[in-house]
Amino acid sequence: MKPIVPDWPAPARVKSLMTTRAGGVSLAPWGGLNLGDHVGDDPARVAANRSRLRERLPAEPGWLRQVHSAHAVEVGREPNPEADASFTRETGQVCAVLTADCLPVLFCDRAGSVVAAAHAGWRGLAGGVLEATVAAMQAPPGEILAWMGAAIGPQAFEVGDEVRQAFVNRHPEAGAAFVPHAPGKWLADIYQLARIRLGHAGVQAIHGGGRCTFSEADSFYSYRRDGVTGRMASLIWLEQTVRSLP
Numbered sequence: 436m437k438p439i440v441p442d443w444p445a446p447a448r449v450k451s452l453m454t455t456r457a458g459g460v461s462l463a464p465w466g467g468l469n470l471g472d473h474v475g476d477d478p479a480r481v482a483a484n485r486s487r488l489r490e491r492l493p494a495e496p497g498w499l500r501q502v503h504s505a506h507a508v509e510v511g512r513e514p515n516p517e518a519d520a521s522f523t524r525e526t527g528q529v530c531a532v533l534t535a536d537c538l539p540v541l542f543c544d545r546a547g548s549v550v551a552a553a554h555a556g557w558r559g560l561a562g563g564v565l566e567a568t569v570a571a572m573q574a575p576p577g578e579i580l581a582w583m584g585a586a587i588g589p590q591a592f593e594v595g596d597e598v599r600q601a602f603v604n605r606h607p608e609a610g611a612a613f614v615p616h617a618p619g620k621w622l623a624d625i626y627q628l629a630r631i632r633l634g635h636a637g638v639q640a641i642h643g644g645g646r647c648t649f650s651e652a653d654s655f656y657s658y659r660r661d662g663v664t665g666r667m668a669s670l671i672w673l674e675q676t677v678r679s680l681p
Contacts (some may be wrong), residue, residue, distance in 0.1 A: 436454065446547030448673055449672075452491070470668045498515055516635060534554060534585075543671065554669050583626055588647030589623065620674040
């Protein structure tokens with residue numbers, strides 16, 4: 436495994452990572468560390484990949500049934516819930532989302548008391564999944580940090596008029612995140628769209644972004660590029676606080 440470790444000023448007890456396709460046992464077209472159990476890969480190979488990931492974690496991740504919603508749940512309340520974001524205040528509970536072009540966003544507060552993970556494709560992003568995640572954390576938005584993992588880049592993310600309109604209708608400044616590409620088609624910057632939505636939710640400390648799942652084929656899975664493909668995971672959790680002796 437060669438995961439990406441977020442570079443952000445999170446408290447010491449906040450741990451996080453995003454997997455790449457390196458280090459797994461899946462064969463083509465899922466070649467590498469595919470962690471998605473719903474994409475047609477051999478279940479035994481997915482289980483082996485998840486076992487390799489589990490070695491780096493304090494517990495089994497709280498996997499979600501992602502449906503491009505704006506629903507956030509607390510990790511551990513129920514197994515495999517239908518949601519696109521999760522949060523926890525409990526030590527050792529692991530929030531996780533799977534992506535292969537959609538934007539994963541990890542969250543924590545400056546006090547290190549709550550963490551969250553969100554899956555933001557354009558539907559979830561337009562529907563308010565990031566805002567719902569911030570609200571579920573029940574921390575002052577100004578005290579929340581966000582980290583954006585790898586997603587499809589602005590040179591590859593072609594969308595139609597309806598997608599642009601969904602964002603511009605809510606926030607007119609979102610128009611700047613779309614570049615004309617063809618009649619009725621636009622190239623969208625999902626990172627910029629996420630920054631706009633987070634900013635309106637009161638989150639100003641936004642880190643990460645800039646990688647492109649579509650163009651970096653050796654590192655990332657991309658549904659837009661390959662169709663049948665694997666999934667990366669973005670995960671975050673709280674470690675036990677170690678108190679120094681007097």
